[in-house]
Amino acid sequence: MPLRLPSALTPSGSVSPGAGPEGEATPTRAAWLNWVDRTGDFWIVGVLGLMVLVFGVLAPDLFTRASWLNTSQYAVEFLLLAIGQTFVIITGGIDLSDGAVLGFTGMVSGVVMQSMLASHENTLFTTIVGFAVALALGAFIGFVNGYLITRLKLPPFIVTLGTLTAIGAAPSLVNGGNEIVNLPPQIGTLGTATILGGWIYATVLIAAVACVIMGLALHRTRYGLRTFAIGSNNVGARRSGINVNRHLVMVYTVSGTLAGLAGMMVTANFDTATPVAGQNDELSAIAAVVIGGASLFGGRGTMLGTVVGTFIIALLVTGLVLVGVNGSWEQVATGIIVVAAVALDQVRLRLAER
Amino acid sequence: MVADEPRFGDGGGPRDADGPGRQAGTDGGVAVDGEVPVIAVRGITKHFGSIQALRGVDLDVRRGEVVGLVGDNGAGKSTLVNILSGALQPNGGTILVDGKAVTFGSSLEARRLGIETVYQDLSLAPDLSVWANIFLGREETVKGPLRVFGWLDRRAMARSAEADLERTRIRIGSVSSLAGRLSGGQRQAIAVGRAVAWGSKVILMDEPTAALGVEQQERVGQLVRSVCENGVPVLFISHNLPQVHKICDRVVVLFQGRVVANLRPAESSVDEIVAWITGAAMGGARSGL
Numbered sequence A: 001m002p003l004r005l006p007s008a009l010t011p012s013g014s015v016s017p018g019a020g021p022e023g024e025a026t027p028t029r030a031a032w033l034n035w036v037d038r039t040g041d042f043w044i045v046g047v048l049g050l051m052v053l054v055f056g057v058l059a060p061d062l063f064t065r066a067s068w069l070n071t072s073q074y075a076v077e078f079l080l081l082a083i084g085q086t087f088v089i090i091t092g093g094i095d096l097s098d099g100a101v102l103g104f105t106g107m108v109s110g111v112v113m114q115s116m117l118a119s120h121e122n123t124l125f126t127t128i129v130g131f132a133v134a135l136a137l138g139a140f141i142g143f144v145n146g147y148l149i150t151r152l153k154l155p156p157f158i159v160t161l162g163t164l165t166a167i168g169a170a171p172s173l174v175n176g177g178n179e180i181v182n183l184p185p186q187i188g189t190l191g192t193a194t195i196l197g198g199w200i201y202a203t204v205l206i207a208a209v210a211c212v213i214m215g216l217a218l219h220r221t222r223y224g225l226r227t228f229a230i231g232s233n234n235v236g237a238r239r240s241g242i243n244v245n246r247h248l249v250m251v252y253t254v255s256g257t258l259a260g261l262a263g264m265m266v267t268a269n270f271d272t273a274t275p276v277a278g279q280n281d282e283l284s285a286i287a288a289v290v291i292g293g294a295s296l297f298g299g300r301g302t303m304l305g306t307v308v309g310t311f312i313i314a315l316l317v318t319g320l321v322l323v324g325v326n327g328s329w330e331q332v333a334t335g336i337i338v339v340a341a342v343a344l345d346q347v348r349l350r351l352a353e354r
Numbered sequence B: 001m002v003a004d005e006p007r008f009g010d011g012g013g014p015r016d017a018d019g020p021g022r023q024a025g026t027d028g029g030v031a032v033d034g035e036v037p038v039i040a041v042r043g044i045t046k047h048f049g050s051i052q053a054l055r056g057v058d059l060d061v062r063r064g065e066v067v068g069l070v071g072d073n074g075a076g077k078s079t080l081v082n083i084l085s086g087a088l089q090p091n092g093g094t095i096l097v098d099g100k101a102v103t104f105g106s107s108l109e110a111r112r113l114g115i116e117t118v119y120q121d122l123s124l125a126p127d128l129s130v131w132a133n134i135f136l137g138r139e140e141t142v143k144g145p146l147r148v149f150g151w152l153d154r155r156a157m158a159r160s161a162e163a164d165l166e167r168t169r170i171r172i173g174s175v176s177s178l179a180g181r182l183s184g185g186q187r188q189a190i191a192v193g194r195a196v197a198w199g200s201k202v203i204l205m206d207e208p209t210a211a212l213g214v215e216q217q218e219r220v221g222q223l224v225r226s227v228c229e230n231g232v233p234v235l236f237i238s239h240n241l242p243q244v245h246k247i248c249d250r251v252v253v254l255f256q257g258r259v260v261a262n263l264r265p266a267e268s269s270v271d272e273i274v275a276w277i278t279g280a281a282m283g284g285a286r287s288g289l
């Protein structure tokens, strides 16, 4: 599965025999590859549009404000995870732990805020500390993931699976496994506040800002370029002087931090810190990234694709509920879409290599 | 940091094919006695488990020289190049740069000294554009406030990448196409162009022409000469012995991890080089040394 695998460019052996004296691809081949590249970026937008259409016809309620608010609020939960996951997957890794980190950080920060309120701390200050705790804890867990992956040279799959298992149970141990409802009022306000005439939740705005910042970081900065380089040719990246280990630690740390932020968003949405938060969210996040066109082999992916992928999954959930189908079908549908996306990825790879 | 690193040339393409005559080059400017080699190794050994890849290699590359490094498959050529480029660490021996002993913990350290490498596997990222590959590890950032975020100056990099490739005279199409989408020869041109653009001390080329057509091989040969005449010596590995014989000032033959011959093409024929590569020449006459 998504363990590190060698990149598509193999050494000397793969010299293309068709390369003429000028070594140029034929126009039709170039056009074909171009088309393959482009559709890879945009076919999912078509899928999203089609889904909106189909669900819209079956359940016109889809086009109400309430339904949009629901969908977007639900999307925030794993959009934040998917942002970090995009970087991780582009480096050729995977972060299975971020759903568990979401739940764990949410609970720990809930406990901290609860006890601060109990000793009559200022509520705004308590909220700020709550956020700081969640982000710092998320960053720390991500750092540990990255450290183990780079220093012990363990596969990301194994390390983050271990983290998932180890801290997956922790939320149920914190606070005796009970929900935490004594939270500062600011938390509840954050969860219900809207902007733009009630069309956008504050939490959605936060996620959108995170998305734009991280999207620019990925596609416009040195950090992003090196993220692609590492996933595309790890050895080559090392040889070109990139500190690959430090970069990877950073990528996993950011992923953990965003999971901490997601933990706070979920707490805000429910005005409650709950031990079941985030369960299986990592799978939705990975699915969103892969649907968005990222390759599990590393080197490819876009932030825009991840956003579209996220909304495809969120829409599946809301849409199926609106249509009146048992919510469990959402998982079936997600599974099918993920396999289709990966299959397409493989087909494109094979076409490109012919 | 990035901007400080020297880049080769200032616009001029490779020198004319029939620039300074080869003979003049070999007799005059090469291996002036007493001159400190730009890069040298002494007694380098390297083993992979039980495989002894290098068994005490000595090699000098001086200013104004193109040194050919030849040998059969598995003779240890790439291993030596990887050690000189910092990608591999030797088990024993010393590396001297301008006469000073150095150790390379990573390829970054070698690169900082101006040692550039065309790796046998080219070391390109197939998912990145041509310009990104050329600038990988020393990306140019914009001036102004966005600089602190490492905001890339994509246009500037694309422009200089184009100029770098111009020098290899192999058509790439657009520098924004993905490296993985190009033909083997074009990819090789990127790797060569990258090394030539950044190398300021010495350039190591591990089979830079293996995927090239006849005409392109010729062009790379000219490029190597012109780079060398501009002051950056080249260590040139190839199995194309006629070309090695033609463009190199000196040919070093590796045989099973040892240097067995150090020949001057002016004095030795291609057949003689072949004899050393295959080991046939070692029977009796060690006159080559």
Ligand SMILES: Nc1ncnc2c1ncn2[C@@H]1O[C@H](COP(=O)(O)OP(=O)(O)OP(=O)(O)O)[C@@H](O)[C@H]1O
Pocket (backbone or CB within 6 Å): B048, B051, B052, B053, B071, B072, B073, B074, B075, B076, B077, B078, B079, B080, B120
């Ligand atoms: N990473 C490695 N692990 C194990 N053995 C290696 C490794 N790299 C090289 N070797 C061995 O070291 C010896 C020298 O290999 P090297 O790649 O330097 O040969 P070469 O002269 O470059 O050959 P070619 O002309 O085929 O490129 C070979 O026996 C090879 O099998």
Ligand SMILES: [Mg+2]
Pocket (backbone or CB within 6 Å): B077, B078, B079, B120, B206
């Ligand atoms: Mg080799």
